[in-house]
Amino acid sequence: MEQPETRRKWDDRWREHQGPGQPARVLAENAHLLPASGEALDLACGLGGNALLLARRGLRVRAWDLSGVAVERLRAQARAEGLPLEAEERDVCARPPPPGAFDVIVVAHFLERHLAPALVAALRPGGLLYFETYTQEALSPSGPGRPEWRLAPGELLELFRPLRPVVYREEGLMGDLREGWRDKALLVAVKDPARRGGPLPEGWREEPWRRA
Numbered sequence: 001m002e003q004p005e006t007r008r009k010w011d012d013r014w015r016e017h018q019g020p021g022q023p024a025r026v027l028a029e030n031a032h033l034l035p036a037s038g039e040a041l042d043l044a045c046g047l048g049g050n051a052l053l054l055a056r057r058g059l060r061v062r063a064w065d066l067s068g069v070a071v072e073r074l075r076a077q078a079r080a081e082g083l084p085l086e087a088e089e090r091d092v093c094a095r096p097p098p099p100g101a102f103d104v105i106v107v108a109h110f111l112e113r114h115l116a117p118a119l120v121a122a123l124r125p126g127g128l129l130y131f132e133t134y135t136q137e138a139l140s141p142s143g144p145g146r147p148e149w150r151l152a153p154g155e156l157l158e159l160f161r162p163l164r165p166v167v168y169r170e171e172g173l174m175g176d177l178r179e180g181w182r183d184k185a186l187l188v189a190v191k192d193p194a195r196r197g198g199p200l201p202e203g204w205r206e207e208p209w210r211r212a
């Protein structure tokens, strides 16, 4: 699809959508892994539910999307909350993030496989990738109708093989299908995982199992 056509399609969808964006599960449930400060990117942000969560937690946030409607809505929400968030209308396929620019990158419901190496390169050492999107193995009709826009089984881990997985979930069609989290896969992964968290709580040690 040509980009002007894609932009029009998403502009129309976001015009119809009410309320601010909501964060993806991969970020909402794993926000405790975020650094206390740093630069974050919400790539193909839509209404920017992820960008808003990141900025509310004190990160300096860039949010990029092709849709001017989405970007304008996100800017207004960030202004209303006084958040450190810069939203930009940007074709991320033509202009991917530069190397070494971000401590955190979030990509939700946007699958451009050729961008994976650029995303890995764009993370700083110790940086975190949060990724979530639809899988080909699915129970519900939600998400893209074209199989190439959905992840094959295990593909998300393969795409970001240079990173170390921290959280990974993909249930596919296994087990009791009335339960669980279906239709999508999620990954939190870290680049060069030297310990990058905050100070340890009092009385805690990093390797308590190590005998002197």
Ligand SMILES: C[S@@+](CC[C@H](N)C(=O)[O-])C[C@H]1O[C@@H](n2cnc3c(N)ncnc32)[C@H](O)[C@@H]1O
Pocket (backbone or CB within 6 Å): 006, 007, 010, 011, 021, 024, 043, 044, 045, 046, 047, 048, 049, 064, 065, 066, 067, 070, 090, 091, 092, 093, 094, 107, 108, 109, 110
């Ligand atoms: C399914 S929405 C996901 C939005 C958001 N990440 C979320 O999870 O709510 C896909 C988004 O990708 C954006 N998009 C599509 N192609 C793009 C491109 N080449 N560059 C930047 N954004 C793009 C669309 O405008 C749309 O907002």
